[in-house]
Amino acid sequence: MIKVLKLNVREKEILLRSYFLSELPSATAVKIVDHVTVASHEARDPIFKQGEKANYFYTVLTGFVRLFRLSKDGREADIGIYGPGETFAEGVMFNGGTHRFCAQTAEAVTLARYEVDKIKQFASQDPAIGIALMASLSRNLDQALECVADDRLHTAPQRVANFILQNCPENANSARFRLPFQKSLLAGKLGLAPEALSRAFSALKSAGVSVHGRIIEIGDINALRNF
Amino acid sequence: MIKVLKLNVREKEILLRSYFLSELPSATAVKIVDHVTVASHEARDPIFKQGEKANYFYTVLTGFVRLFRLSKDGREADIGIYGPGETFAEGVMFNGGTHRFCAQTAEAVTLARYEVDKIKQFASQDPAIGIALMASLSRNLDQALECVADDRLHTAPQRVANFILQNCPENANSARFRLPFQKSLLAGKLGLAPEALSRAFSALKSAGVSVHGRIIEIGDINALRNF
DNA sequence: GGTATTGTTTGATTTCGATCAACTCCAAAA
DNA sequence: TTTTGGAGTTGATCGAAATCAAACAATACC
Numbered sequence A, B: 001m002i003k004v005l006k007l008n009v010r011e012k013e014i015l016l017r018s019y020f021l022s023e024l025p026s027a028t029a030v031k032i033v034d035h036v037t038v039a040s041h042e043a044r045d046p047i048f049k050q051g052e053k054a055n056y057f058y059t060v061l062t063g064f065v066r067l068f069r070l071s072k073d074g075r076e077a078d079i080g081i082y083g084p085g086e087t088f089a090e091g092v093m094f095n096g097g098t099h100r101f102c103a104q105t106a107e108a109v110t111l112a113r114y115e116v117d118k119i120k121q122f123a124s125q126d127p128a129i130g131i132a133l134m135a136s137l138s139r140n141l142d143q144a145l146e147c148v149a150d151d152r153l154h155t156a157p158q159r160v161a162n163f164i165l166q167n168c169p170e171n172a173n174s175a176r177f178r179l180p181f182q183k184s185l186l187a188g189k190l191g192l193a194p195e196a197l198s199r200a201f202s203a204l205k206s207a208g209v210s211v212h213g214r215i216i217e218i219g220d221i222n223a224l225r226n227f
Numbered sequence C: 001g002g003t004a005t006t007g008t009t010t011g012a013t014t015t016c017g018a019t020c021a022a023c024t025c026c027a028a029a030a
Numbered sequence D: 001t002t003t004t005g006g007a008g009t010t011g012a013t014c015g016a017a018a019t020c021a022a023a024c025a026a027t028a029c030c
Helices: A009-016 A026-033 A116-125 A127-153 A156-166 A183-189 A194-207 A221-225 B009-016 B026-033 B116-125 B127-153 B156-166 B183-189 B194-205 B221-225
Strands: A003-005 A037-041 A046-048 A056-062 A065-070 A076-082 A102-105 A109-115 A175-178 A209-212 A215-218 B002-005 B037-041 B046-048 B056-062 B065-070 B076-082 B102-105 B109-115 B175-178 B209-212 B215-218
Touching (some): A009 A026, A065 A183, A076 A183, A076 B127, A109 A116, A127 A156, A127 B127, A183 A194, B026 B127, B056 B116, B116 B127, B183 B194, B194 B209
Antiparallel strands (some): A046 A102, A065 A076, A209 A215, B002 B037, B065 B076
């Protein structure tokens, strides 16, 4: 069940700090925010399906969203997980207006929705909007290319190590953080079966990684870099 | 060895028909073309390396270019092959000005080079230029996501079948075409070792695919779709 | 034309991760 | 408290593709 609402103050703030809108002069950003609607989704809700006409693209306000391809035989492959402040499906503005992938909430989620037609119109008038959109597209493109390279070069434990390192500070040599979502979601993001993720965590014990529920502790960050 | 030259008439035409510039009103496209330089590369030339400062992005005029990640231990993973009319590395305009990947020619190649600073300036004045760049970014983003999904969902023979189908007409049920580049390059593009590509072609014999050098013949396109 | 070099195929072996099945753990509901 | 269901782990097996090695084909070079 989706509920469509107006933005509250808190949501406006998140949105203005998002990767997309934070690139813009604040007057421009505020103007765009005025045309945004908020959609509130329950866990496991479909947001759109591949093949559907695309009327919106989205920025996540709270929660996490899973973008995936559904194959003929019903299997799903994740191609991206998007969290607060991240924008997804902006590509539909330029690829014929049809969604190429499915999107689903991983949990309860609130989304900011941009109407494709309106934003297109804004972008054709103000170059700054195009530039902000390009920054978002570039970011997503880099992440996708990074993902291909990571899949092709690294084993499961190495990919998990890379993910952990992205959540560690640069300077310190030990760290601890909490996974922001379920392990099964992380497994999908890394292109692994849940069993393989579990085994990868076990393999990383020898590199000083210990896992308690969603809490990850890293004893020696440098050791992990060379795993 | 790189040679930098001015554009000749033929090259101008290819460029104006490229995915990037063909989105623009022709007056605008011509203005941009005036600021383009041409670089002529030999086979196996590096174009740029990951970590380098990025002064240009590129459209291929002739030949094929390989974009890849180089891992710590010296292995390479292809993340994209770009041919005539295709633009690559436009992302550097928005990600801090550093190349995240390596690019190398697969054979003798001529490239159109866009100066990042100049195009940024143009884009900040004319919204149409930003829109054309977004179209190019979207295209590359979609391809990258498609690649992740294909890697994760399909076996080697299925990925090869998909590639073949992309080079077949929609309507007919048999076809024949010539690979535009070496099989080893195709293997890399599909994330396979050359041996695996060879074996995949063998496996596709049973689906009516026969290979003679670079010539691929498909007896029953529909059969291939369900492989 | 012959020879070196590079690209491709084929065979044997190994490794990684998927899959299937059983079990543990935890949390929410009755 | 007991029960139920979902998430995660562990074990055993299987299959796909990498790797290593060698033969073979095609091409460029002298």
